[in-house]
Amino acid sequence: MSTAPQVRSLNCTNCGAPLTIRAGGHTLTVVCERCLTLLDARDPALSVLQTFQARQRVQPLIPLGRRGELRGSTWEAIGFQVREIVVESVAYNWSEYLLYNPFKGFRYLTEYDGHWNFVATLRALPEETTARGRQAVRYLGQTYACFQSASARTIFVLGEFPWQFRVGEAVYVSDYIAPPRAVSAERTQNEVAWSLGEYLPGGEVWKAFKLPGACPPARGIYSNQPSPDGPNARSVWTVCLALVGLLAAMMFLFSVGARQEEVFQSSYTFSTAMKGETSFVTPVFELKGRPSNVEVKVDTDLENDWAYLSFTLINEQSGEGFDFGREIGYYHGVDTDGSWSEGGRDDRVLVPSVPPGRYYLRVEPDMNDEDGKAHSVRYQVKVRRDVPYNPFFWIAGLLLLVPPIFVSLRAAGFEKARWQESSFVSDSKSDREDE
C-alpha cells in the first residue's frame, strides 16, 4: 500500500533557478526570483499545484503534519474535515482536526466560531435518561442535558482518517452538555459512536501547536463553554450567608450590650398664655460609659395642634452642647372617606456620639401664638443613655446582598444566552415565533 511517491521538481524553465510559490486565495502563481519569469501555466507540475490549491476550499487553522502538546501528550494533526448541519433553515459548519499519537490513539479537536473542544471517543456507553423534562444522558456520574440533534454532513475533507469517508456522507449527531464537558452520539444505520469533549479556549490550542499570530476570537457562547461565573454563582452565596450571619450576631450583641439606662424623666406644661421666659433647664444628669447615643423621647397630649420644642443638651463641665429642634403635631378627624390622622403625639430623637459626663437639657417650647387662640400642651421628656440603633445593620445587610445578586444575575444571563443556541427551546414563546 505504501509505495514511494512519484515526484518531479519545479525549476525555472528560463534560468533553472529554484522557484517561489505564491498562493493567494484559490489561485497560485509561481515566479522565478532570479529572472522574474512567470512559470508557464501549462507546465504539468504547476497544474498539479494549481488544481490542488483550487480544491483547497478551506484552509485548516492547524496545518496538517503539525505536532502539538495537549494534556501531557504529543499529538500530530493528520486529518481535517468540515461538517455542516442545518437547523431551522440555517446552515452551520464547524471544523474537526484528527490528532494522532501511536501510543495514545486518536483524539479530535473541533472548532466553531473560535470555540474549541478536545474530544475522545468513549468505550463505555452513557445511559439515556431524562433530567428536568429534557432528554439527557448520564456518564461517569454526571448528567448531560440534550442541547442539539441534527443531521451532519461532511462538506470538505483533507488528509487521513482511520476510516475512509467521502464528502456528502451524513451522520445523525446528538449533543449533550454539562459545561465544560459535552457528550455526543453519532448515529448511522449500522453504527453509534459516543464521544466526550472538553471545552478549550483558542489560546490553549495556539500555545499547544505553537501557531503564529492570535487565535480567532470566540464569537457568541458555545454549548459547553464554561460560564465565567460558574461555580462562583453558588459559592458567593455561601460567603454571603457567613457574612450576614456575622452581621446578625453583631446586631444581637450590640442590642443586648446596650445600657438603655434612663437617666432623666420629667413632665411639663406649656401654654401660649404663659408670661415671661418660657425656656428652662433640667436638673443635671450623668451620662456614663463610652461616647454612645442619647435618646430624647417626648410624649405629648396634643389634639389637632402642634408644638415646637428646641433642645440643647449641654455638658455642664466642658460647655459642649448638642442643639436640635423637634416639631410635633397631631391632627385627626372624620370625613367622607372615613377617619384620618396625621402626624403623631410622640417624638423620639437620637443624639449621636455623646461623650460621657454631667449634662442637662435646655428646653424652649413654642406653639401657635398668631391666631389669637390659647394653645397649651402637657408633655413628658425622657432621656435614655445608649439605646440600640439598627439602621446600619439593615443597610449593611442590603449592601452585602448586592455582589451575590449581581453575580447570580450575570451567570443566569450567560446561561440564557447559551440555551438560545440550543435546538431544544423549552419556553412556548419561541415555539409560537416559529409559526
Next chain:
Amino acid sequence: MSQPVANCPNCGAAVRFRFSSAVQSVCEYCRSIVVRRDVNLERVGEVSDLPPDPSPIQITTEGIYRNRPFVVAGRILYEYEQGGWNEWHIVFSDGKSGWLSDAMAEYAVTFGVVPTPEPLPPAEKIHRGRRFRWYGADYQVTLLTPARYRGVEGELPFEYWNKQQVLFADLRTSDARFGTIDYSERPALLFLGESVEFEALRLKNLRRVEGWDA
C-alpha cells in the same frame, strides 16, 4: 504520521511531504520545489485517506492483562468498506488463548464464550441498538461491520479461515465491557471481554514507530 518520503529529483536528498495527500514540498538541501504526480487530485477535499497501519503492536509483543502475562502470537487483518482493523491472537502463560482487538487505536481483550449464554440471533435479525443481558450487564449493539479477512500472520488457534464476507456485531455496556458476535460460522461465535487502555496492557517489545518515542 504517514508523511510520504521521496528522493529529490535534483539532488537525491530525502524530501518529506507533510501529509498523505500533500502535493508539494521543498527540498531542504537544494531548495527545489518537489511536486507529486501520483496524488489523485479528484479525491483532494472529497475523500479522506487511510493512514498506513498505525498499530505499534507486533508478533512477539508481550503484555499483561489482569495480572496475567501474555504474548502476541498471531494476527488476523480484517478489511471493510471504509477501513480495517487487527485482531491479535494472544496466548497466556497457562496456554489459554484470547483476542486483543486493535481498531483505530482502541483496544479490547475478549475471550470466546462457549456455550453462548443464549442462542444468538441470526445475522438478518441483528440490528444496531439491540440489547442483551448477559452476566449481569446490559449489552447494546453499537456497530455492525460487514468485513472480510485481508490476511493472517503467525499462530492462530484454528487452521482454516473463511475468506468471504463476514458480519461482525460489536456490543458495549455502560461499564466498558465489550463483546463481538462473529457470524463467520453457524451458529455464530460470541467473544466477550472489556475495553482496555493501551497503557494498562504494559506492552513491551513494540514495533518502533518512526518519528515517535514511546
Next chain:
Amino acid sequence: MSHPFYLAYGVLLLGLVGVAEYRGLSLNSVNQVNNVPRTVRDNPGAYRSHYAFLPRYIGGK
C-alpha cells in the same frame, strides 16, 4: 479561600458598622455647639438656640 474581594468588602462593611455602633453614631446629625456658658443654667432665656427661630409650622389637612 474563594472570593477574596467579596470577603474583604464584607469584612470592611462589618468593620464600619461595628465602629459606627460602638461610637453611637446615627444617620441623623445634630448640630454641635461649643462653649456654652455656665450662666445658661441660671438664665436659660439668655441662650439663643440655633433652633429657636423656626419656620411657622402649619399643620392640618
